[in-house]
Amino acid sequence: METKKKSLFWSLLDDKKQRGHVRLRFLLVVAIALAATVLAVLVVAGVRLHSSERHLYDTNWVRIDTVLAGLGDGVVEQDTLNEEYDKIYIAKLTNTWYSYGRLDEEIDDSILRDICEYADVDSAAVIDRRGATQAVWNCPYDFTLKRFNMLKACATGPSNVSQPFSIEFEDGVKRFFGRRIGFDRVLVFVEDWTDTKANIEQMTSWEAVLRGMVSVDTVSIAISLNDYTFLYNPIDDLTGKYALQNGVPIECLQETYEGELTFGGETWCAVGKQWNNAMVFVMTKADTNLSNDSLLIFLIAIVLAIAVGMVTVYGVIINVDNVRMGTMPRFVTLLRGKDSEGRKKNLLNFNLTVAQKVLPIMIMGILAVVLIGFYIQTLNSLSAIAYEANWATEEIGNKLERNTEDAETLNTEYKALFLDKCVQIARMLEENPRYIMDFDPEADNVHPQPVERNEAGEIVSGLDVYGNPSWSVSQQEFLIDLCENNAIARIAVFDEYGRIMATNQEDWYYTISGDPEDQSYPFWEILAEHRDTAAQDYAEDDEGGFSQYIGAAFHYYTTQGEDGSTLYVTREDYTAQLAGNWAGGPILKHRGLLQISIAPERLRSVMETATLNYVASHTTVHGTGSILICDTSPEHICVYSPDPNDIGRSAMSIGYSAEAFNELGEMFNGIVTVNGTEYLLTSKLAGEHFIGAAVPTSTVFSTGDSFLPVVVEVTVIALLAVSLYMCLFGAGEEQMYWDNEGTDHSRVRNEQEPFLLTMPSGKTRRVRSAAARWDAEEVAWRDMTPDQKFGAVAKGVLSAFAVFVFLCIVGSLLGLIKIEAVNYVYDGVWSRGLNIFALTRCIITLLLMLVGARLVEFVIESATANIGSRAETLGHLLSSVVRYGSALVSIFYALYLFGLDTGSLIASAGILSLIVGLGAQSMIQDILAGLFIVFEGEFRVGDIVTVGDFRGNVLEIGLRTTKIEDPTKNIKVFNNSNLSGIINMTKEASYAAVDVSIEYGESLERVEAVLAAELPEVKKRLPAILDGPFYKGVSALGQNSVDLKITALCKEGDRIQLCRDLYRAVYLIFNKHDINVPFPQITVSYLKEDEKPVPEEAKPNEVDRTLEKLSQDEEEEDDEDEVPVGKN
């Protein structure tokens, strides 16, 4: 019963036989903690995803109303446009009627042909009320058909102009215009309308209306409800295709619709509304927000899981270790009680020792989750905004271009049409000057022109050639009529001096300027006979209104009446005079000007859409963001801003920073404060303007603002819960501490290593030997301290996480998975400097470098490991190069990303290298020496070398240093440049040489014979001998002995031991054959009998002892020289 009360993983420790289960349950606890965390995050994520999808739909519901309103405008425009074209032809009819006064008479086909030419229409006819034709030109239609009742009706009807209508014939669309031109006669103009119709449709098509009304990753489509084809669908070029087959279920085509649609393999969140006979949808890519959000949630979930997992693992490790070691922790009892036998016991304890250790980890975990969460979210939001802003600036450019093209097309068309009209009117007035020249000088609207004189006092205007005053007629009735009929805003007839003779306006005084700088100069050129016509672009005029001025040469003809008055005559009279058929006075020809100005509605609206202001105000960025446009002048005058007060001010005075205007075309991201509100400004040079997208910082995190606090809460709760759980233990566990106390724990953990080090602060730390670190020695799991275990787990998990992130990033860069932020950081345009994109790029690069370098190192090491020591050394060196090289490149790259000019950094490398060179001279020497060591192969790892006095085994040849270990296991680190005069003792086999001495007097021949017989036997006993031993003769005739040299071939590693063995063997041989080895003998001679005797036995003994001692010392030294063999 009692064990069941114990917390989950403690109970298992009861049964020590089941240690295997310990690991299992340990994993179980971790797994449960992780699962709970992930579940919590997923729930939050689900809610979050749902709300973000909801947000998408809500936004689209707002958008669709704008789109529908725009569609309304589009259709109105189509009607307006049709009307305007119609007006032009109706005006032609009227003008023709005015010009051809003879139309009252009989008309034959040839006159009609002239009319067609004059009015520039395809075909014409004159019909009566029954449709019978009186004259036709190029007009094969049967007007008696009821189809043409509209034309016939104006012969008798209340209106003298027929409403235009089109008929679609096989050879194209024809439009019919009719006007009554007398009793029961209708003049019909027929014009080919195919191109015009197409043109109008093009300009007001669904595409024209829908294409402009989009935001980032959002499109509008329309489906006809008559035939279920796409009226407009830019995705996969579906326009015109059958909708029901291409991803639109019939159920969508209701009054309103909200749901998902699939086009082009992508899911779109669509809302739709019916509009007339069509269904209009506004759709946003479903995964735009979602993928970003799910990535965010996924990453934070992983980080959270890692944090929770770490705390759990650490808690478990400490607890298990404590129990195993039988170390009773410090604890506070929270709950006391009694067991079944009535004994007091602690039911619930709080483990202070564990708490003390877990707490920092917990705080670190919370900090990590919050920081990483905040970082990822910021990155995500900012990259989303930057992406949108990028899109917006580009879109503005595109829209401007498109609209300008449209406007140009229209402008050209209008120019041609109205120029045509202007010439017509001029001709008409030449033929019938009475329309404007017959006036009563006494009338209110007739003004005498002021008389102007030049410097010489000659009259230049105000009086005509006959000395009569010139008149200017304002609000001329015929001209007013003409304007109405011709859709002209203003007509003015100028005399040869450039003064107004007649106008439909009130303003009667205006002078055409001869100054090339002035707007009216092109018209002066007409007067000066430099040109016959002039058409200006639609533009802002002197008065601030928008209009288009068109002018044509206009001739008027005067003669002097009998009373000296000025008479205006027709062109016909003038031609008659030329022909000699004129009875009156001489007729003079004057070159004047007819100027019309038009303010076409359609052109105006198209022109308006072509302006920056229009485009900017119709582009949305991230909900509440807006577009700001400044020019490229040094002051950066604001050209467009949603706040009209800002327009015209310099950018700095509004609150922008100067960095926002990068002349090189780099994108700027930064915070600016305008009118007290902080904005995230993204700006970029586009053409002749800086286009900026400003998003209020308060809305930057709008898509995820509900998310981060929840993450923080979940993190804190989860970590607190786990930590608390780790710190609590019950009565059962307490018992286990007592049970384990006093048992032998040396078996549990190897306490020899690591070493205990007392830090200056007084705390003890466990450290490992340097060699162990260099060798990356593995310590068995059960030998590890809890901290080591935790370190190992943490290292593993973090490495796994790094690899995971690495794979994610590589996948994203290769396009296998889609992480917007990563792609933006890599492909997007952002300013270099201390910003989050640069930081992210930096982190990503470092990670890539780190993992990449590790991979390369691994490959190099595993490739060179089994080839040989030189390859290994080379591999080692290569690894160093890769490691340091990647670090160096990363640092430079990071500096570059943070806005430092690395170009000049590298350029100043000359000076830099001088400075560094002086300081790092020895280092460079070391590196060069290292390279030579490796490439010349003077020695390799594993060789036994002697450097100066230091003899040892080469452990490692680094780029800068070489580590040599002597037989006493001390490692000496040499700078490579100091490695001179190296004796490499492993190049060939070594000779172990011993000198043995025999007494003078001993027969050398006998000794040699003995050695020759015995030495081969020695070889059999000593396997280290490769060849020999050889007797090499007498090496010296010493003071007291004859020294013989005996050598044996062996490996260098065996040499020292072999020498000892040889000495022993030779000594044994000598003993066997009674060959004496001489030793110093002191012969004492007594010179006098009475002198004090020296104790005879003492002295030799003393000497003996000394000798013994000496030889002992020598042996010890020899021991020290011992070199372990084969430790390569």
Added chain:
Amino acid sequence: MRERRWGAAVLLAAMALLLLASCGGAAGGTLKVGVKDDTTNFGLYSTESQEYSGMEIDLARLIAEDLGYGGVEFVTVTAATREQMLDRGDVDMVIATFSKTEERLEKYDFSSTYYTDYVGVMVEESSLIDSLRELKGCRVGVMSGSTHALTLAEYMAEQRVIPAFDEDSFTPAGFDGGVTFVEYDTYADISQALEYGEVDAFAADRSILNVYMDGGRVFLPDQFSPQEYGVCTPKGSSLSAGVEKTVQAVLADGTMDELVQKWRN
């Protein structure tokens, strides 16, 4: 162990459900329905999607479902062929804008009326005709073989626009009692003739006229001769009762209204 048992139970249940579902399908077979393939909103065949669509198509599916069929096979019929195909048993029923007449009621079983159409007259705006009275002396385009000419003439006579005439000897081509008729083989031809002015008016069912409506055309306000479309089955067919029941049901619960709404007329 317990989990495993649960798993097995769930698996069994799922398999049983699958089995049941497939049984139901197999038992029904397919229902052959004759439908139009050229009438927008009623029965239209798309060569692109190779599918029929329209309110009659939806109705046919509902009927098949109610009668327990596994699916519907649509067969294209025309005004000229539908009776013949029904007689020969090529189709089980016809749902193809088939209007009830006394003649037809004698030969076939008809369900309740699911849709009532009228004959209407469409004219060009530019002809300035805006009432039936002005149609006097006009040429009217009609579909050859249809009854539209007769019904129009009758209606005009009824409205005293033209004098009464002998209905029995009426032929569209030969009629000259104040209005003349021109027969065409397709509705598209009539539409084109109207465009060119060869005919002054276009008389047909409103549902058909809708298809040829455009900005320059108008309907005359009069509409007459209601035509009640019913689902047609051979006389005494075993299906008749079931069809009637379904049609009654869809009319009663508003499904038919929804269909009409959906296919917009």
